[in-house]
Amino acid sequence: MRYENDLRDRAAIVGIGATEFSKDSGRSELQLALECVSAALEDAGLEHSDVDGMVTFTMDNNPAVEVNRFLGGGHLTFFSRIHYGGGAACATVQQAAMAVATGVADTVVCYRAMNERSLNRFGTGIQDMQPEPTTASAHFGWYAPYGLLTPASWVAMVARRYMVEFGATSEDFGRVTVAARRFAATNPKAYFFDKPITLDDHQRSRFIVEPLRLLDCCMESDGGVAVVVTSLERARNLRCRPVRICAAAQGATNEQQMMTGFYADDITGLPEMGLVAKQLYATAGIGPEDVQAAIIYDHFTPFVLAQLEEFGFCGRGEAKDFVKDGHIDSGGSLPINPHGGQLGEAYIHGMNGIAEAVRQLRGKAVNQVDGAEHMVVTAGTGVPTSALLLGADG
Amino acid sequence: MATSKEEFEARLQEFVGLEIGAPEVGADLVNEPMIRHWCEVMEDRNPVYTDPAAAKDSVHGGIVAPPTMLQTWILDGFDMATPEKQPMNKQRELHAVFNEQGYTGVVATNCDQSYDRYLTPGEQVSGTTVIETISEEKATAIGIGYFIETRTTFRNQDGEQVGWMVFRVLKFKPSAQPAAAPAGDDGAPAAPVRLRAPRTHDNGWWWNKIDEGELHIQKCGECGVLRHPPRPMCGECRSIEWTSIISTGKGVINSYVIMHHPPIPGYGFPIACALIDLEEGTRIISNVVGCDLDEVHIGMKVSLSIENVDDEMKLPLFKPAQ
Numbered sequence: 086m087r088y089e090n091d092l093r094d095r096a097a098i099v100g101i102g103a104t105e106f107s108k109d110s111g112r113s114e115l116q117l118a119l120e121c122v123s124a125a126l127e128d129a130g131l132e133h134s135d136v137d138g139m140v141t142f143t144m145d146n147n148p149a150v151e152v153n154r155f156l157g158g159g160h161l162t163f164f165s166r167i168h169y170g171g172g173a174a175c176a177t178v179q180q181a182a183m184a185v186a187t188g189v190a191d192t193v194v195c196y197r198a199m200n201e202r203s204l205n206r207f208g209t210g211i212q213d214m215q216p217e218p219t220t221a222s223a224h225f226g227w228y229a230p231y232g233l234l235t236p237a238s239w240v241a242m243v244a245r246r247y248m249v250e251f252g253a254t255s256e257d258f259g260r261v262t263v264a265a266r267r268f269a270a271t272n273p274k275a276y277f278f279d280k281p282i283t284l285d286d287h288q289r290s291r292f293i294v295e296p297l298r299l300l301d302c303c304m305e306s307d308g309g310v311a312v313v314v315t316s317l318e319r320a321r322n323l324r325c326r327p328v329r330i331c332a333a334a335q336g337a338t339n340e341q342q343m344m345t346g347f348y349a350d351d352i353t354g355l356p357e358m359g360l361v362a363k364q365l366y367a368t369a370g371i372g373p374e375d376v377q378a379a380i381i382y383d384h385f386t387p388f389v390l391a392q393l394e395e396f397g398f399c400g401r402g403e404a405k406d407f408v409k410d411g412h413i414d415s416g417g418s419l420p421i422n423p424h425g426g427q428l429g430e431a432y433i434h435g436m437n438g439i440a441e442a443v444r445q446l447r448g449k450a451v452n453q454v455d456g457a458e459h460m461v462v463t464a465g466t467g468v469p470t471s472a473l474l475l476g477a478d479g
Numbered sequence: 480m481a482t483s484k485e486e487f488e489a490r491l492q493e494f495v496g497l498e499i500g501a502p503e504v505g506a507d508l509v510n511e512p513m514i515r516h517w518c519e520v521m522e523d524r525n526p527v528y529t530d531p532a533a534a535k536d537s538v539h540g541g542i543v544a545p546p547t548m549l550q551t552w553i554l555d556g557f558d559m560a561t562p563e564k565q566p567m568n569k570q571r572e573l574h575a576v577f578n579e580q581g582y583t584g585v586v587a588t589n590c591d592q593s594y595d596r597y598l599t600p601g602e603q604v605s606g607t608t609v610i611e612t613i614s615e616e617k618a619t620a621i622g623i624g625y626f627i628e629t630r631t632t633f634r635n636q637d638g639e640q641v642g643w644m645v646f647r648v649l650k651f652k653p654s655a656q657p658a659a660a661p662a663g664d665d666g667a668p669a670a671p672v673r674l675r676a677p678r679t680h681d682n683g684w685w686w687n688k689i690d691e692g693e694l695h696i697q698k699c700g701e702c703g704v705l706r707h708p709p710r711p712m713c714g715e716c717r718s719i720e721w722t723s724i725i726s727t728g729k730g731v732i733n734s735y736v737i738m739h740h741p742p743i744p745g746y747g748f749p750i751a752c753a754l755i756d757l758e759e760g761t762r763i764i765s766n767v768v769g770c771d772l773d774e775v776h777i778g779m780k781v782s783l784s785i786e787n788v789d790d791e792m793k794l795p796l797f798k799p800a801q
Contacts, residue, residue, distance in 0.1 A: 109618075208741070212674070212743055216675065219677070222677040223676070223677050223679045223681065224708075226677050226678075226682070227676065227708050227764060229673075229674040229675075229676065230674055230792065230794055231673075231764055232673070232752055233738070233752040235741070238736055238752065241736040242736050242754055243734070245735060245777070246733065249777050293739060294738055294739060295739065297736075299740075305618070347734075347754050347764065348762050352734065352754075
């Protein structure tokens with residue numbers, strides 16, 4: 086199988102924009118989308134009429150044509166939506182880069198805007214599953230009658246096995262949250278700004294689905310984030326220091342399912358993320374040793390450990406020690422989620438992590454990682470997924 | 480009236496630490512008829528509450544009141560049903576502040592009580608209530624709101640503390656209510672039931688076999704490979720021909736979880752969900768029943784028990800193997 090592709094350094098991220106992050110935005114998802122897209126274009130120094138491409142998630146409720154229309158934009162030559170929940174996050178940028186690289190579009194906006202907390206909480210799972218016999222509902226029919234019907238429950242099933250296989254403990258999961266909340270505490274944009282926690286706080290938090298505690302689960306948020314992608318050549322003439330898209334990839338493997346991949350021989354890994362990692366490293370021509378910081382999708386703590394392993398930042402089963410030894414903290418060998426992640430800043434389906442990587446690689450992040458030249462950014466885990474390898478320019 | 484969230488929350492915090500008003504004094508002294516009524520309703524047959532002779536021989540030396548009656552001694556009686564007739568106090572003022580901002584719903588969520596000793600007939604109970612905490616805004620299944628905790632300290636006529644209670648309510652903005660539960664034949668709301676598995680052309684036969692009391696495993700009609708969940712085509716040989724075998728129902732737990740939150744009607748959380756390696760080599764998700772939750776473990780041997788989980792639905796469940 087060929088892992089290398091032709092996307093290396095063809096496109097760049099030139100603008101980022103976001104709304105505030107809250108539990109109740111008090112306005113429509115459409116307005117959030119317009120606000121964050123507008124802010125991203127402003128950041129890039131581009132006009133609404135420059136936009137000719139738009140990408141979002143299938144789960145986003147704001148159609149590209151509506152966002153474009155209300156922005157007062159012009160003609161679109163590329164519009165696309167990506168499936169599989171948070172697994173879509175980095176793939177929005179991948180598709181934008183592909184469109185730019187092939188000349189299908191010149192300026193592509195990727196956005197995700199949602200009142201996830203105040204309107205449609207994902208944490209409640211598939212309680213409102215439609216009774217019509219479709220492929221999707223029949224699939225969840227293997228789990229729903231038994232009560233296994235929330236994202237936390239599907240992750241917990243894998244986490245329990247991981248604990249037994251590798252000797253990981255609830256405290257090992259908790260250290261991921263403690264690290265994220267430590268970063269969030271010094272990020273004024275984070276929902277949990279100035280609210281660090283201790284490992285004791287984690288251990289005292291109630292069970293959601295054993296072995297997962299409340300503080301193993303990311304928060305639920307309202308908000309919107311957008312990024313602007315154009316060619317690297319053009320990017321160098323724009324307002325901000327460009328962030329190169331060194332590589333971008335999607336991945337789904339044999340026996341892949343949507344959160345319920347319980348049938349592979351070994352359920353403790355994230356093989357789709359391994360597939361994505363191989364493509365990123367092959368395309369960018371670098372390895373994990375060349376990455377100084379990372380945005381690791383953190384909707385649930387156990388999958389942060391598995392991702393560190395799949396990307397080769399540590400060996401299989403060793404992530405618990407990697408985290409315990411402080412590698413992921415400020416000043417460590419691989420600080421992760423310096424914005425606080427989805428455990429600390431906000432849950433915008435992975436898009437706020439992409440924006441943070443851009444700030445880091447511009448050298449303008451609130452918790453700046455010294456010498457950040459290359460960063461890995463990952464999308465939703467346990468689902469068909471995607472990731473980026475981004476690089477500072479110049 | 481437009482009030483910013485900051486102003487609103489600042490106003491709420493002004494109530495924290497306040498006594499809601501003068502102590503509420505019980506209209507009646509602790510007395511045997513009220514104790515008897517309460518015990519009848521609660522079906523509490525303990526003779527120390529109602530039988531003078533038995534009570535005299537007990538450690539109490541006479542009739543005592545059930546400790547859990549503590550709050551009833553100071554409740555308002557029928558006036559409680561007409562809140563507009565109630566005198567204003569700080570608690571009602573606080574609720575009015577919430578109501579103005581659309582947090583019109585109220586639901587009691589927790590009550591913790593502690594008893595210092597038994598009460599005896601003739602004592603007069605009074606309660607002093609303080610608004611102890613107001614949470615930050617929380618999103619709940621019934622709407623966005625704030626948890627209010629009050630602490631009531633109960634004393635007797637001599638000022639001696641006899642117990643306390645922490646009572647927690649959620650003041651919330653009612654969200655769009657789900658459709659009413661379907662009514663049964665007698666007009667009463669039907670009890671919530673577990674979600675059904677939709678039956679398609681691909682899986683309907685399998686659920687039909689469960690209804691008949693058999694756990695089947697799909698088998699390729701061409702190459703014979705076993706597979707679960709059922710699907711239309713064999714991933715090994717692309718054949719769309721298939722048959723099935725009946726599972727022995729013997730398996731080993733590969734992994735498991737205990738479901739706690741959010742509570743979902745019809746399931747009775749906490750329950751154990753497990754990924755089970757069947758003897759035949761396929762895997763299935765199910766519940767482990769027939770043992771304590773803390774006995775469930777990876778590697779545990781289990782065996783099938785097809786059971787009715789409600790009036791209409793059968794599920795293949797698993798129990799510890801004998």
